[in-house]
Amino acid sequence: MATPTEHLVSVDGSGVRFPCAEGDTLLRAALRGGVGLGYECNSGSCGSCRYELLEGEVYDRRPDAPGLSARDRRKGRRLACQSEPLTDCRVKVGPTTEVATHRPIRQAAELRSVTPLTHDMSEFVFAADTHAGFRPGQYAMIMLPDGQVERAYSMSNIGNCYGEWKFVIKRTPDGQATSILFDKLEVGATVVLDGPYGHAFLRDRENQNIACVGGGSGLGAMVSIVLGAAALPDAGAWTVHLFCGGRTERDIHVPEPVAIAGRRLGALHVHTAVSDAGPDTVAGPHFAGFLHDAVLDRLAGSLTDFTYYAAGPPAMTDALARALVLDAGLEADRLHFDRFC
Incomplete structure (x- = not known):
């Protein structure tokens, strides 16, 4: 039984149950309990954690969350990342999995x-x-x-x-x-x-040829991926391409740890791109154009040889997905990113 400061959440038809502490969300409580629900942004924007409340009462942190369409609302769907159970609840969700990474x-x-x-x-x-x-x-x-x-x-x-x-x-x-x-x-x-x-974490057994694409502060996640690859016992077998983008040259920064990681990796190639380099602007050492175009240019002829990790503005990740998956024929499960809106 749940303690007095917790509510018990039951997943309909599965026998799966987990406690949710007062003030916690249904999604985060599930993940803390080792129950993997579908999600991406954790902020109500992507809609990946939609569910139906069959019994019980919840508080909606963000009633106007863009992750729910008008049709979703008519059907009574809710977002697990914005729902705080106020009582014991029974919910209908998509397939659940076991949390394979660190529990939050x-x-x-x-x-x-x-x-x-x-x-x-x-x-x-x-x-x-x-x-x-x-x-x-x-x-x-x-x-x-x-x-x-x-x-x-x-x-x-x-x-x-x-x-x-x-x-x-x-x-x-x-x-x-x-x-x-x-x-x-x-x-x-x-x-x-x-x-x-997040699901866009390094898969160390998937492919040793990877491309990391970071726009703006998305650079941080991509640096983490590069450092993670460099820390692996077989780092010398890895080929890594790191793409960093910004509007102008003053937006570009390649952190020092990246160069240190390059000493352990089999090969590390760093590419930079500036999107505001017009016809009268000298891009210098940077690719002049959008970051996804830099990927297409620098990896031309070998696009489908890589597993991709991306972080940055939604417009960037969407453009990258279209270029790689729809146009170049990359398998969708070889592109990893968490959708933030």
Whole structure:
């Protein structure tokens, strides 16, 4: 039986049950309990975690979430990532799996340092009391000190026993979260980290030829993938292409750990692209154009030889998916990214 501070969630027709603590979401509680539900963004935007509530009562954190269509709402569908059970519940969901990665946990973490990388992008380093358990390429939810603002950010390091979580974060104009992170959060401040989450993590047995495509602050997740490949016992057999993109040259940054990782990898090729390089602009060493076009140009003739990891604005990941899967014929399960909107 669930404790008085928990509600029991039963998955209809499966015999699967898991407890959900007060204030937790149905999705996160399931993952903490080892029950794998379908999801991507964890913020109500993608719609991957739709379900039906058959019995019980839930609080909807985001009633206007774009992840539900008008048809979904007419059919009574809800989003597991935005539903907080208020009673014991019975739900109808898609197929469940066993969580094959680290189960997410909530913990306090202290801001240890902030290092500027570009004019609007910095690396934030947090330290928690327990080890940092996650797969390269995953993300965590950061609840800021006001207790009202929570955002998803990908880790830019790899799992470690020091409890260190690093994030490459790009300032968003008028962004509620980044205005706190960049302007108000001081070293020594405490946040709540909830993670890891995400499916776009390094598959170390899938293919040793990989391409990592990071637009904007999506660079952080791709650096994590590169570092993860370099940490493998067979790193010398891996060929890695890292693509970094920005609007202009001042948006481009290749972190120093990437060069260090290159010493262990069989081959590491770094490509940069600037999208605002018009006919009168000199792109210099960078590819002039969109990041997905840089991938098509640099890997021409061998596009389907690679497994791809991507992180960045939805427009970038969507364009990459169309170019690789629809146009080039890449198998869909060879492109990994988490959809953030």
